[in-house]
Amino acid sequence: MPALHATATRVNDDDYVLTSTSLSPSTTTSTTTTTSDVDVDVRRQRARLTVVLAFGAMTKIKICGITNPEDALACIEAGADAIGLNLVPTSKRYVTPEETRVILRAVAAAAPKFLTVAVVADLPLAEMFEWQHEFGCLQLHGNETPQQLLPLLPHAYKAVRIGDAQDVASAANFAGEHLLADAKVAGTLGGTGTIFDWTLVRELARARKLTLAGGLDATNVHEAISSVKPYAVDVASGVELVGNPRRKDSARIRDFVREVKRAS
Numbered sequence: 001m002p003a004l005h006a007t008a009t010r011v012n013d014d015d016y017v018l019t020s021t022s023l024s025p026s027t028t029t030s031t032t033t034t035t036s037d038v039d040v041d042v043r044r045q046r047a048r049l050t051v052v053l054a055f056g057a058m059t060k061i062k063i064c065g066i067t068n069p070e071d072a073l074a075c076i077e078a079g080a081d082a083i084g085l086n087l088v089p090t091s092k093r094y095v096t097p098e099e100t101r102v103i104l105r106a107v108a109a110a111a112p113k114f115l116t117v118a119v120v121a122d123l124p125l126a127e128m129f130e131w132q133h134e135f136g137c138l139q140l141h142g143n144e145t146p147q148q149l150l151p152l153l154p155h156a157y158k159a160v161r162i163g164d165a166q167d168v169a170s171a172a173n174f175a176g177e178h179l180l181a182d183a184k185v186a187g188t189l190g191g192t193g194t195i196f197d198w199t200l201v202r203e204l205a206r207a208r209k210l211t212l213a214g215g216l217d218a219t220n221v222h223e224a225i226s227s228v229k230p231y232a233v234d235v236a237s238g239v240e241l242v243g244n245p246r247r248k249d250s251a252r253i254r255d256f257v258r259e260v261k262r263a264s
């Protein structure tokens, strides 16, 4: 029987579509296979594959702090689901509006439906609306209130800093389907490469589409996913070239993606 090689592509947050199939000769010799036999086999295998994909959705991957088109394309190539660009001026990973548009254009040309996220902190509402037109989604990583998030829904979510159970309780005040949980580190907004006590957000991950962030890398993401079972994982410093927060390491990105797949 011929083997079916299929490629499945995510078309939105939850759905997959079979985008290409090809047939290769079987290792067992079968000279009597007819075209209609092949068609039937292909249809059966496609049906099975669709079922597997529908029930085996993987933890989604967002790679954050992208500062240039090359790193953006490396993320897409490695199988990430989204990238984040940091529009917080105090960040080591800050990108100017001009740099931002160069990166967004490169992504749109390579993968028009790929999700891009703007990481912002304490911007006026009008500016957040402007960025929402250019990105797929906003990540509010400052000290925004639950009320400030409301007019931006559904294409925005709050990043909450988790240090204790009280922080988890406060997170519930933010509306919307999604939340991101990052480590709470005094005097910083995020991107610190610090992990937090994952057991604190296990319940939250049952109630919301939770993106787990904070100090993740290829060495700990498997354990993090097993512990929290989040909707998505997010990494900035854990896939960078050591000592250079403005460049990603494509080997570290690939290792990270492989470990997420192994855990999912």
Ligand SMILES: O=C(O)c1ccccc1N[C@@H]1O[C@H](COP(=O)(O)O)[C@@H](O)[C@H]1O
Pocket: 064, 065, 084, 086, 088, 091, 092, 093, 119, 121, 141, 182, 189, 190, 191, 192, 193, 194, 213, 214, 215, 216, 234, 235, 236, 237, 238
């Ligand atoms: O990356 C930054 O410099 C940053 C600055 C201000 C707010 C958020 C920031 N990064 C976000 O922090 C988390 C975790 O990053 P890391 O993996 O621990 O380095 C991630 O969501 C980044 O988007």
